[in-house]
Each structure stands twice: as structure tokens, then as C-alpha cells.
Amino acid sequence: MTVHPSLQTYADAWTHSVTAISELVTPLAEGEWNWATPCPGWSVRDLVSHVIGLDCEMLGDPRPIHTLPRDLYHVQTEIQRYMEMQVDIRRHHTAPEMTSELEYTIIRRSRQLRNETRDPGTLVRGPLGSEETLESATRRRAFDVWVHEQDLRTTLNKPGNLDSPGALVTRDELLTYLPKVVAKRASAPANSAVVFDVQGPLEFLRTVRIDADGRGTIDSAPSLGPAVTISTDWETFFKLACGRVKLSSVTDRIKAEGDQDLARAILERFSITP
Template sequence: MNSPNRTELTEALSDQWDALARLTDGLPEDRWRLPSPLPGWTVFDVLAHVVGTESMLLGEPTPEADTDLRELAHIHNGIGALNEKWIRSLRPLTGAELLERFRATADRRRAALTAMSDEAWQSPSESPVGTVPYARFMQVRLFDCWMHELDIADALGLTVDEGGPRADIAFAEMVPTIGRAVVKQAQAPDGSRITLTLTGAVPRQLHIAVNGRAELVDALDGPATAALDLPSGLFARLRGGRTTADAHLGEFTVTGDTELGGRVIRNLAFTL
């Protein structure tokens, strides 16, 4: 997929914020406090994290922590600590109050994105993937919010539409770096040829050739050493570190070199 243009990306972000609001609208308070797939975070915390990040992008100051965040097992780095500060500051709200805050924040972000100049849209910005153009940062934001829709849906036991333009942009964040998982984490040997066939909402066929380093290619120059077939939703959750392959035995198949394929599917995570 080519990078989305400004209009496509801002529309996708707006649609994603609407999807999060629909998913959490009318939740009883006890459902807001259900644990999510993210360690240490409830449904409430996931949406609070989105509120915090979008508030930060609006220029709001980061709240001070009310405890030593280093004591929390689910915080592993500075970004995690930053996220936690916002979440802890919002936890006194009810779920309904948080949703109201989210909707207001999303509206302010829509207005800010509309008013932004083309120069600012392309200006360097600090992001989770380094210093990149602001436009690139917004692609990361779309991916993050899309993954969090899945987190909330899974926590609530609900099904959401996992395909469409928002999913296409999210997958564009997950696919290009898959070579690292294949070589660094799964230890695929030189000469390996791997095909991942994704079915369901976001059908894809990914071919990876290992020649010194792993590269995504349009087609393999011979039979696949290992071939994996799995739903796109499971792929997204594995890449996002939300679950493990062993928790979904029977939902995917591995053919060819099953040992190599097993290592690949068990080492897809690149974020959590």
C-alpha cells in the first residue's frame, strides 16, 4: 500500500476515533474496568491512553505521577511511563465521563488537523518511531488507535469490523518490519524462503526471502521453506504482542519446515 495522502489519513483518524466512541458508548461502569489484553490496563485505561496522547498533541502538559512508576511491572520504558501518567490522572473519572472527555478531545484534534498548514504537516516531529514528518507520526497514531480498538473489543468479547481503509494503514505499520522478526527473533537461516498467507478482513500474501538479511519480495524464486496460513486478525494481535501463537493452536497452519515456521509464528511481536 502506498502512503495515504493527507486527506485520506485525517479521514481515517477521524473514523477511527468515531469507532472507539461507538465501541464504548453506553458501557456499564463495571465493563469499563474489565482487564484488557495489555498488562496492567483495563478497558478504561486503554481509552484513557488515547485521550492522553491526543491531549499531549494538543499541547496540554503531562500530569505528574502520584507514585513511583518504576514500581509498576508493566512499564518498561519512558514512553510507558508517559502513558501511565495520563492514565492515572484520568482514572478518577467514570467511564461515561472519560468517553465525554475523549469525544471532546477528538473534536479538538480534528479541528487542529484541519487548521494545520502543509508545512507543519511535513515538519519533523518526535514520535515513537523517532524523528519523522508529522504526517508519518499520524500514520503511527492511526495504527495505535486501531490496535486499541481491537484491545477494547477483545476485552469486552465483542466483534468489530477489522477491515477497510483504517486496517490498510495499520497493516502498513506492521508489515515492512517483519524481516526483523524472521531473522533476529525467529533465527531463520540464510537461504530461507517464507510465505505468510493472511485470510479474513485484511487478506495479504507476504513473501520473505532471507539472503544475509530478510527482505519482503513480490514473489519467491522457488518453493517456500516454510508457509504459514493464519487470519489477519490473529496476525495483527501477534505482531502487537497481544497474545501468543500457543493460545491459538488450531487457528493457523504451518507447512514445509514446521520447526522454522513455528519459530516465526511464535516470534512475530514487535510492539506491546
């Protein structure tokens, strides 16, 4: 148990997901580590390298000194370059090297979480030299690791854990972005409401309300006259929000009632991950 209850939910979610990742990749043959994942340009090995690398950074390990190749087509932005460093430096590691480092990183990180004494508001190192609170960083790791667990499950055709502790953290994390998606990106009209009705392993209904000044808020109360009601399943919701699928490939799994132009504007701008 961590000292601070506000961190425990995220620690438990991370533990559940990273353990699942270890169980998924440990039996893989060497060639299977090269299979492509839903993350552009990343193999199974690359995705696991990313998980290892970011948890090593949470442990305070120094970032690798490494020069990236110039021909990585999927690396276009500074944040992508930042993430790629931990990946590219492990690209020639063997399967036993990968599983051993993953296991060792899980042991170290689990011990850190169990013995955590810092206040959740403590500032810690974030990407590109930024700072964020310990609580935010721990929550983001739980979110990130669960999404990558699902990436691996897609690649290996082993579905599961769609309602796990990590799934709950991911749902809450994605919902915080909905007001921005609806109000700012999709320019929903003032004094309107957009309802999201999600079914499946995780069922929830949320309403984004736009006030007279164009600002968006979100709550769990239904709206009597929404401009749009978007209905879909949880897997489609998170994969679209995390940029894992294109809208054109999942239109048959989404139902939109009301203003169709607004619905399309929202769905076309739904991805929130870098």
C-alpha cells in the same frame, strides 16, 4: 481534508477508529469501565485514557506532572512509564468525565487534522523526547487507535471493523516489521524465503526474502520454493503481531508448511509492539 494527500489516509483511518471507540464506550455503565482489556494492567478506562492522552500530545498539550505509584506490576520499562502517565492521572475519572474528554479531544484533533498545513516531513515530538516526522506520527496514531479499538471490541464482545481503513494502515505497518522478524530475530538462513498467506476480512500474501548477506526484504510475489509457508487468518496475524495473544493459544489457527523449527522461531518472535 488535509492540505497534504499523504496524510489523508491516516487521518481518515484515525477518524474512523476513534469514532468507533466513542460509540463503543459511550453507552457503558460505570462498572463496565473497570473491565480488563487485552493490554496488561489496563481497564477500559485506562485504554481510553491512553487514546485521549496521546492525541492531546499530538495537539501540543503539555504532558501531565504526575508521580506514578510504585506497585504497577505491568510497568517495567521507560516507554511503559511514559505511556502510563496519561493513564494513571485519569484512573479515578467517572464515566461521564471520560466520555466528555474523549468527545472534546476528538473535536479538537479533527479540527487540527482538517486544518493541517505543515509539511509531512516536519519533525514533531515523539515518545521520551524523541522526534519523528509528522507523517510517521500520524500513521502511528492511526495504527495505535485501530488496535485499541480492537482491544475494546474483544473486551466488550462486539467484533467488527476488521477490514476498516485503520485495519489497512495496521496491515501495512505490521508488514514493515516482517523482514526484521524473519531475518534478524528468527535468523532465517541466507538465500531463503518465507511466505505469509493470510485469509479473512483482509487477504494478502507476502514473501520475505533473505539475501546472501542475511538481509530481509518483502514483496507480494509468491516464492516457488520457500523454506516456510505460514498460513493464518487476519485476526490471528495482527493479534499475535501486537502481542494480544500467546502463540500457545492460537496454534490451531496457524498452519506452517516446511521447516518447522524456523516456523516456530518466527512465530515465537512475532510480537512487535512494546
